[in-house]
Amino acid sequence: MQRAVRRGLARRKAPQSARHLCVDEVAFKKGHQYVTVISDTQGQALELRDDRGVESLAGYLRNLGDRQVESIKTLSMDMNPAYISAARVHLPNAVEKIAFDHFHVAKMLCAVVDKTRQSEMKTIPLQARKSAHRSRYLWLYGRNKRHGRIAERLEAAQMVLPDTSRCWAMKELARELWSRRYDEQSRRLWLEWIAMAKDVGVPLLSSAARTLRKRLYGILNAMKYRVSNGNAESLNSKIRLLRIKSRGYRNKERFKVAVMFHYGRLNMDF
Structure with a gap:
């Protein structure tokens, strides 16, 4: 699984983005250990980041190219202050793009x-x-x-x-x-x-x-563009089920690899 995911990620020429992005957190294990999941509106996991703080989203946005950042039309999220802060710093015209589910x-x-x-x-x-x-x-x-x-x-x-x-x-x-x-x-x-x-x-x-x-x-943006975090919530439910079926993961990296293997839609062919 790890080799397949590495192969799939290596074929990506740049960080993945979309016109309509979703960001949400999912618990890696009990004890407030989280992973931030960045996905598109089709439920594809684009990238996973440790924790659920400002840097979790800021690091992803910084890695995008200028054209990718400019092409983002909406960023759906809950009202996590850390995500809001990251978007307002690293996403141009963020107030016109942040959408609260x-x-x-x-x-x-x-x-x-x-x-x-x-x-x-x-x-x-x-x-x-x-x-x-x-x-x-x-x-x-x-x-x-x-x-x-x-x-x-x-x-x-x-x-x-x-x-x-x-x-x-x-x-x-x-x-x-x-x-x-x-x-x-x-x-x-x-x-x-x-x-x-x-x-x-x-x-x-x-x-x-x-x-x-x-x-x-953010409420008005969600109404205007008719977007929600519904697919992100659905993806998170699948991720939680994956964790339960696997009876937990030894460490966070193995967990992230499993998520990208199942929901990253990577090209992992030989």
Whole structure:
């Protein structure tokens, strides 16, 4: 496997890039040991870098030729500050190219709903806590999936958990904003959402709104170019499964070789 990967990498005349890039991290083993995976939107692993810090992405971008860097149209990622810093230094016009995946925004807002529910449960009468506790997964349902018994249970939970209900409503409104096509109104609508979220008066939601205001450029880029980190997340799932099937790897280099062997689409012919 190692010889085959070396052969395939040697046939590459330059570092691999693409017009639409994705960057994400995957755990090499337990204990916060990570590898940064740079891939294209087709799920091909272009390069692997140690850790998940600034240098992990910066080193890759520095190795690209000027034409390759200029040809990058979008760089999809989560809101990892290290990746953002690296892109803003080494990618020209990065603010127009960085795209934040909607999955991570949804994950943030779902966490706001759940943490608000946990906090609010402590303030309601004891007799209402049991049903409120059982509502945990009901808040994950979208507005268009509230039917029958689910709708009844969620409406009952909304009565005893008003702050959680408001956070859920704002999460659903954000989902609707993201689902609409990008146009000249998109920025204004997101700014209105951010202002409304701050006015709700729930600290966790206000904090999330401030984060989204700071990263709004990446949200709008994702909508404008209709890109996401979905294929990168899918690739990472395959990599995690590869690690599980192999029952772990002795060291990081063996792990990286295995990933490139299976998902680098290298020309490894003799």
